[in-house]
Amino acid sequence: MDADTQKVQLLITKHNTEKKALISILQDIQAEYNYLPQEALKIVSETLDVPLINIIGVATFYRSFSLQPRGKHLVTVCMGTACHVRGGPKILEEFERRLDIEAGETTKDSQFTLETVACLGCCAIGPVVVVDGNYYAQTTIRMVGPILKKYKKKEKKNEAH
Amino acid sequence: MINLKINNLEVKAEEGWTVLEAAKFYGLEIPTLCYNEGLSVYGGCRLCLVEIGEGPKSKLVSSCTYPVEEGLVVRTGTKRVIEARKMMIELMLSIAPNSKAIQDLASKFGVTQVRFKIRNEECILCGLCVRMCAEQMDGRAIGFQNRGYKRKISTPFDIKSEVCRLCGGCMYICPVCQLKCQGPDADTTVCNACLTMDPTCLDYYDELQCWMYDAGRCGTCVRETPEKSDSKEQTRNSKAKEKNV
Ligand code: SF4
Ligand code: SF4
Ligand code: FES
Ligand code: FES
Numbered sequence: 001m002d003a004d005t006q007k008v009q010l011l012i013t014k015h016n017t018e019k020k021a022l023i024s025i026l027q028d029i030q031a032e033y034n035y036l037p038q039e040a041l042k043i044v045s046e047t048l049d050v051p052l053i054n055i056i057g058v059a060t061f062y063r064s065f066s067l068q069p070r071g072k073h074l075v076t077v078c079m080g081t082a083c084h085v086r087g088g089p090k091i092l093e094e095f096e097r098r099l100d101i102e103a104g105e106t107t108k109d110s111q112f113t114l115e116t117v118a119c120l121g122c123c124a125i126g127p128v129v130v131v132d133g134n135y136y137a138q139t140t141i142r143m144v145g146p147i148l149k150k151y152k153k154k155e156k157k158n159e160a161h
Numbered sequence: 162m163i164n165l166k167i168n169n170l171e172v173k174a175e176e177g178w179t180v181l182e183a184a185k186f187y188g189l190e191i192p193t194l195c196y197n198e199g200l201s202v203y204g205g206c207r208l209c210l211v212e213i214g215e216g217p218k219s220k221l222v223s224s225c226t227y228p229v230e231e232g233l234v235v236r237t238g239t240k241r242v243i244e245a246r247k248m249m250i251e252l253m254l255s256i257a258p259n260s261k262a263i264q265d266l267a268s269k270f271g272v273t274q275v276r277f278k279i280r281n282e283e284c285i286l287c288g289l290c291v292r293m294c295a296e297q298m299d300g301r302a303i304g305f306q307n308r309g310y311k312r313k314i315s316t317p318f319d320i321k322s323e324v325c326r327l328c329g330g331c332m333y334i335c336p337v338c339q340l341k342c343q344g345p346d347a348d349t350t351v352c353n354a355c356l357t358m359d360p361t362c363l364d365y366y367d368e369l370q371c372w373m374y375d376a377g378r379c380g381t382c383v384r385e386t387p388e389k390s391d392s393k394e395q396t397r398n399s400k401a402k403e404k405n406v
Binding site: 038052054067 | 304307
């Protein structure tokens with residue numbers, strides 16, 4: 001999916017073409033494409049008159065931005081201290097095994113992207129796993145399969161429609 | 162005019178000066194690495210640390226970024242400063258032992274060991290190249306990317322930059338990608354040739370030619386004192402011969 005100039009321009013003008021709105025603009029582009037396409041960043045650079053390298057600096061600084069295409073579903077496993085001691089790494093391993101990818105990668109069929117995060121601020125319910133914004137508390141290895149299944153199923157249902 | 166004290170010396174500085182600038186003005190030497198007169202300050206290498214304040218409230222600050230204040234008390238050579246500075250050099254050495262600039266600093270300040278894992282990287286993230294490119298060359302082709310241990314200097318998308326003008330300014334100013342340190346086993350450890358040989362590579366000898374480089378050993382700009390030279394000269398020559406065989 002390549003960035004379409006008009007669409008990106010529209011997202012920029014939505015923020016009054018202001019330099020200080022850079023992060024909001026990047027967020028909107030990320031929401032639109034699920035990642036930040038190179039073309040889109042070049043358009044932002046030209047329109048806002050900000051050197052491309054500075055935009056790249058911002059885009060690579062924040063974990064929520066991705067320069068690589070992401071899968072349809074984003075799986076985030078918490079590796080913060082609290083979740084870590086309660087077995088976060090084991091859960092991550094299970095996800096890696098089932099999806100056959102490493103943390104930070106996307107499955108070949110572009111369905112799942114697996115990521116880690118250092119604390120989501122809800123340590124009490126750890127180990128925490130977040131899939132597309134849905135929080136799973138006190139996750140165990142046994143829950144990994146069913147969680148993935150749920151999103152795979154969703155996929156099938158949508159296709160049937 | 163602002164009055165402050167550096168190393169017990171009453172000095173006057175102009176408003177807006179940094180502690181480093183004031184010290185330099187009075188001829189007091191503070192080592193720096195990521196600082197360059199022609200560029201904005203960054204405060205990344207922490208080599209220019211000085212101690213400010215007195216008693217238990219004293220603290221270490223980077224003099225290249227700290228502005229002068231009325232009544233400020235600065236000390237540039239306390240034990241704390243020296244230890245912190247040595248630590249900085251040791252850390253930088255563990256990242257880029259190939260850098261002659263850092264090896265020279267190690268010898269100059271008596272850093273004789275590296276207790277960290279040697280990483281052999283090509284960059285210590287001093288940011289000189291980024292500032293050189295943006296501020297002097299009007300290029301803005303390279304910059305910092307990512308953060309934490311993944312932080313690096315690169316062009317957008319890691320491909321040939323469209324705005325780089327191939328001026329070479331970034332390489333000229335980089336303390337790591339300049340001429341590599343040719344000291345004994347400098348690749349993997351502390352060279353310290355400058356501590357043990359005389360005159361040292363810290364001094365610049367215009368007329369000396371780089372012949373030991375071909376022989377595979379240090380000596381590029383090092384000449385030994387007459388007393389020591391005889392025996393060492395022989396071993397060196399035989400080593401050079403072995404190489405040629
Ligand atoms: S060679 Fe390119 S990257 Fe380096 S300073 Fe010049 S313009 Fe910048
Ligand atoms: S490439 Fe060289 S000048 Fe640039 S940040 Fe790294 S060490 Fe400093
Ligand atoms: S450590 Fe996982 S939410 Fe805090
Ligand atoms: S010279 Fe001051 S921090 Fe590098």
